[in-house]
Amino acid sequence: MATIELRNSGRWQAKIRRRGVIISETFGTKSDADAWARKTESEIERGLWRDSTEAESTTLREALDRYQREKTTTKKSAEKEKYFVSQLAEESIARKSLASIRGADIAALRDDWLKAVSPSTVVRRLVVLSHVFTVAAKEWGMESLQNPVSKIQRPKVDDARERRVSDVEIEAICAASRSEHLPALVRLAVSTAMRRGEIVGLRLENVDLGRRVAHLADTKNGAARDVPLSVAAVAVLTGLQGAGKIKRKAGPVFWLPGDDGPRQMTENAVTLAFQRAVDRARKAYEKECKKAETEPDPAHLVDLRYHDLRHEATSRLAEKLQMHELMKVIGHKSPRMLARYYHPRAEDLARKLG
Numbered sequence: 484m485a486t487i488e489l490r491n492s493g494r495w496q497a498k499i500r501r502r503g504v505i506i507s508e509t510f511g512t513k514s515d516a517d518a519w520a521r522k523t524e525s526e527i528e529r530g531l532w533r534d535s536t537e538a539e540s541t542t543l544r545e546a547l548d549r550y551q552r553e554k555t556t557t558k559k560s561a562e563k564e565k566y567f568v569s570q571l572a573e574e575s576i577a578r579k580s581l582a583s584i585r586g587a588d589i590a591a592l593r594d595d596w597l598k599a600v601s602p603s604t605v606v607r608r609l610v611v612l613s614h615v616f617t618v619a620a621k622e623w624g625m626e627s628l629q630n631p632v633s634k635i636q637r638p639k640v641d642d643a644r645e646r647r648v649s650d651v652e653i654e655a656i657c658a659a660s661r662s663e664h665l666p667a668l669v670r671l672a673v674s675t676a677m678r679r680g681e682i683v684g685l686r687l688e689n690v691d692l693g694r695r696v697a698h699l700a701d702t703k704n705g706a707a708r709d710v711p712l713s714v715a716a717v718a719v720l721t722g723l724q725g726a727g728k729i730k731r732k733a734g735p736v737f738w739l740p741g742d743d744g745p746r747q748m749t750e751n752a753v754t755l756a757f758q759r760a761v762d763r764a765r766k767a768y769e770k771e772c773k774k775a776e777t778e779p780d781p782a783h784l785v786d787l788r789y790h791d792l793r794h795e796a797t798s799r800l801a802e803k804l805q806m807h808e809l810m811k812v813i814g815h816k817s818p819r820m821l822a823r824y825y826h827p828r829a830e831d832l833a834r835k836l837g
Contacts, residue, residue, distance in 0.1 A: 485497050485520035485523075485524060487516050494510060496510075497519055499520060499524060501527050538619070539580050539583070540580065541581050543576060543580075543581060543615075544577040546615055550614075550615045550618060554618060555568060563750065567608055571612065589612070589631045602639060602640045609632055644790075648794075648795040651783075652787070653670070655784060656757070657669055658764070660756065661756075664737050667722070672796060674719065675710050676800060676813050678703060679790070682736075683737055683748045683749070683753060685735070686734060686736065687733050688732065695716075697709070698710075699814075761784055809821065
């Protein structure tokens with residue numbers, strides 16, 4: 484039978500000693516202490532009780548550190564997830580124990596994120612956070628731990644994009660870039676529709692300029708594919724060699740100096756360089772308009788993301804390739820996904836109609 488005592492603090496402490504289990508909890512009222520004791524003793528008798536000590540003594544920050552070591556490093560998205568996990572570890576919620584985090588805490592975190600990033604980004608973060616709790620419960624011996632992420636509503640995601648990128652915008656972004664690699668990255672993306680990770684992961688030994696083919700051994704969907712290189716794409720790669728930026732026969736095409744030789748650029752570095760170039764290009768455009776005493780186009784160099792380059796490339800390639808050919812080039816396995824990336828201009832379709 485549980486022992487229930489009134490403490491000097493005015494709170495009620497319930498103690499249980501049964502079948503080798505010794506535990507205690509403190510409550511604001513005696514009725515709460517009684518209810519907890521009856522429920523816990525019943526679980527012990529039926530063999531359903533699980534020790535929550537480890538979940539109560541492990542902070543979210545400690546769990547995140549372990550998750551990053553054991554799980555994040557094995558994923559294709561390791562670089563992006565590592566960045567997010569390190570950010571989450573700095574949130575105030577990371578100081579709380581896993582057992583003390585409630586759905587309300589996660590909901591508050593979700594709402595704060597929504598003020599700064601898109602719903603799709605918030606959903607991706609919640610998926611990672613949910614997996615941390617799941618792994619802790621299933622693999623780290625914290626069987627009693629509940630997953631607070633499962634108790635909240637996730638944001639609705641409508642991330643379909645139809646933003647086309649004009650040649651004028653592309654040239655302005657390249658001109659405004661302070662990265663020696665970004666102009667070539669941008670032009671190659673528009674010419675090939677390769678993903679950001681596929682381009683930074685492109686290796687010299689997998690590029691055959693004679694056949695005009697780039698082999699991608701590792702892609703997002705897990706299937707290797709060969710990407711045909713247009714004349715413009717070949718010109719970009721040839722230009723890198725001609726400018727003396729590539730003097731090797733193997734290794735990453737786009738690289739940064741490292742202690743052990745050339746190292747691959749990170750996807751996050753490309754995104755940041757692109758966004759900074761877009762911002763600088765827009766400011767330069769507004770300055771030119773002010774000097775010419777003309778009203779700037781509110782859509783020019785606005786609401787642009789690096790991934791829009793893949794959408795733009797897909798739309799351009801669709802004018803030259805049939806659907807089954809385009810799917811092979813882009814790396815999509817279904818026409819439905821391909822349709823999300825194909826955004827023809829109405830005026831272009833009108834010209835085809837004659």
